[in-house]
Amino acid sequence: MSALPSPEALAKLLSNVTSTMLGISFRPVPSADGFAEVWRTVTLPIPGARPLTVGLASDQPSCGVLSAAMFSCPVEAVDQSMMSDSLRELTNMTAGLVKSSLGLDQALGLPKVMAGDHMPACGPPPTTQSVVLKAEKLGLLLWVSEGVAA
């Protein structure tokens, strides 16, 4: 069984999504340089022979700016549902790339939005890979863990 993607590889996958869709490139940073407060989290299960969960979290300002870019509108025009929708779609696209990078032929599940820092308890810490990413003032936390939360 191949190892989970490294933090650097995860960062590349996510940045591939944001640069392709939004023209915004993220780079990995030490977790201590991350954002102050996780405001919204999306998790996406990939059930199957090797169940995985992909999670993406963001603070509110970052979520607002990314959503404005997704919807091509001013940040002031972004509402809560647009932010959830954008983060969900970024998670969905990233999960697709994570799955491909691991060579898994498993179907993606539906993304689920949670307020705050609700990282799923689906495996001990060694089976989780995570990375904090920044693009100027924007911050994201991406992780992949073995297992799917019940």
Next chain:
Amino acid sequence: MPRVMTVDDSRAVRSIITKQLAAMHCEVEEAEDGAQALTKLQGTSVDLILLDVTMPVMDGPTMLAQLRKSGSKTPVIMLTSESKSSVIGDAMRQGIDDYILKPFKAEELVDKVKKSLKLTDAPAAAAVSSGSAVPGSGQPVDVLLIDDVENVAKRLRTLLNPQVSMLGVASAQAALAACREHPFKVILVDYEFAEVANAQFVSQLKLLCPGAAIIAMPLKPETPAKLLAEVKAKGFSDCFYKPFSPESVEDFSATHFDRQDFLVRKDDLLTVSGFVNKPERFVRYFGRLEALFPPALEGVASDCFSDAFIDLSAIPPLGEIARVLAAVAMKAKALGVGVKLIGPPELRKVLNNFEETKAMALFSDLSKARSA
């Protein structure tokens, strides 16, 4: 006007698609899941359906099956993050025209939609490629210049190579309209023009032209580094200072429009293009090569080739190339990739002058290099 339905549970994706298709003069109908799409299709007909796979209520494959069962032959393009082979395979068997994996570039979407709708481009390609772009033609354009002073566009046009196509606009609204019409390689934004020199406008440009380099055009300041940081904080990738000079425009052109020609990689073969400029530009030519080799070698390594074949047949055998190749040798060694050079015999003399390059293998042609 072609009618297209986008079926996706993500409002953001529907919004992106709708904007891109509206720029192609398509009428767009939206549905957030398969069930809603089927209901809408009972009352209307469309020429193409862009269909997501994973959706709540009714997913894409289920909707596709029901659509085909009803006898509909409407072309369908799957647009999805789902790469599971059985899902794509089943969809193919049910008669999808094509599929696009997310994330996707606007150009890919536009190309596949055009192909599926059998749309052809307006006959303006020649005018676009030979200089000033024709607004509304839908053709890719090299440069969009946004400046409220008309003379700026005229001045740049006179200095740019005629092969570089360019469109000049004088307002934010006109710029956004142009971005909906054309994909641009570079967008130049007047930095003194408050309507466009802000992060929000840059975000909009990025969304409409995701592949474009968006560059600010300020007046050259006393402390460029400080200004560059400010400009980047607003989302610009770089600065291109006013007033333009022939040298600065040549630098700009070389950076954005010559890059692909300097070094072309095809699998394990890296072909270096010939030098076709003034002799005083040699340093820049070799400097650019030095910058392009590392990512090209990384590509060779990441595609699991054991050797990189570097074709230097077209370049002048000057000492500068040995410096470039010394860096290539170090990078290749770090990546675990072997290097075999192809070039004229006189290149050997140049290689022998430097410790780092004298051991490099040189062959007269590719077939000999491959068989060695």
